[in-house]
Amino acid sequence: MxxxxxxxxxxxxxxxxxxxxxxxxxxxxxxxxxxxxxxxxxxxxxxxxxxxxxxxxxxxxxxxxxxxxxxxxxxxxxxxxxxxxxxxxxxxxxxDPAGSFTTAAAMVAKVEKALQKKFERGLKDTEIAIFGATGVVGFCTAVIAANEAAKVTIVGYDGVERVKKIAAEMKSRFKVEVEPVDGSSDERKKELVETTQVILAAAKAGVQVISREHLSAADKLLIAADVNAVPPAGIEGLAVNANADPLEATKAVGIGPLAIGNVKYKVESGLFKKMIEADKTVAFDFQDAFTLARETAK
Incomplete structure (x- = not known):
């Protein structure tokens, strides 16, 4: 048997x-x-x-x-x-704590695919600002993106002190450099949005971190992505099913939580299946999740 x-x-x-x-x-x-x-x-x-x-x-x-x-x-x-x-x-x-490794992997893979298809570039040297970086998904997203040589900024909604500590931990544990910044006011958020190429929203469900007003002067923005499927959207105006579609009030494209979630689901399920089907024992962390997400994202 x-x-x-x-x-x-x-x-x-x-x-x-x-x-x-x-x-x-x-x-x-x-x-x-x-x-x-x-x-x-x-x-x-x-x-x-x-x-x-x-x-x-x-x-x-x-x-x-x-x-x-x-x-x-x-x-x-x-x-x-x-x-x-x-x-x-x-x-x-x-x-895969709180699904964060597979969710972060899916988010970065979808952004990478959109950069390649829409803008003929990759993650390397792309300026990425992560809102909700003190959470588990934001943490993993920052590490994955920084490992791919993106220029990553992690934004502190309650000031810069907590994200400074997180940046130091990322450097110590993963040997990656990320920049901690203060995003505790609307003015600071708007400045960040105006000067970055990619916005990643990884805040708590039902929390809007970026408004249309923040996006109003985002001339450099290429992509905005959000993992929050619970209203209101983490990025105002970004549809839950957006899949590198035009983002209203900007020249950028948006990637919504359902597009990211579809890849996340396939990655988590896929890694479980790989465990079952393997001929020898395996060990999977967020880097393995990102490898599979890259193969899965469209």
Missing amino acids: ARKHILHMLTPLAHMSPFDVNMALDAGFDAVVPYVGVKVGEVTGLVQDAIFSRPPDAGVDTGIFIAGKDAPLALDMFDAAKKAMVPPFQVSVFA
Whole structure:
């Protein structure tokens, strides 16, 4: 009888995301088991319980999923899970806290595709301002874009201090340079929008961060993208289904949350399927998500 594909889902939060549970089961896992309130120091024990309960050749049929809402913490748990392996006892690991790795990967991949198709350029040296950069999606988006040599600015809605700390963490952990700036007033937002080529909105659902007034003098703007599907739009005037379509009141094009979400869904599902179908154990983080998003985005 064929072995069951089992996925152990770890989160530091009080609840596992129903979204991720559904995605994993729909991708083909036979059993999905959530573990909540997990601390970094507990990851090793949980992983080793999983690897030693099955023979080495069943490791490929066992997976660990890292969830939560904190990208650096999820990466720490991801690293702890990989270090817990005792070859030949190993299992696959996939980190995607709050869907942020796959969402960020999808957003950057859609922007890259639009830059290539509409403006015959890539991410390298493109000026990108990320609003909502203190959140988990904004954090990952900044790292992915900076890794592709974009000139990334992370905008602090409550001043510059928090984004300064985030920029320092990105430099320390990922060796990327991003510029932290203050976006706490309408005047500062307007100045940023006027001087950038790409705007990425990754704020909380239902929060509008960029208005038509902010966009009114955005002569350099090429692309505006938003991951918020809950009204009001994060970028005023950007339709949820926009797919590199003209953005009203600007010369730019817009990419809405449904276009990004379509790629995100395919990437998360695709990485779960890759775990199931792999001939040997795998480990997926945001860079693997971006690789698949690039292949998926149209």
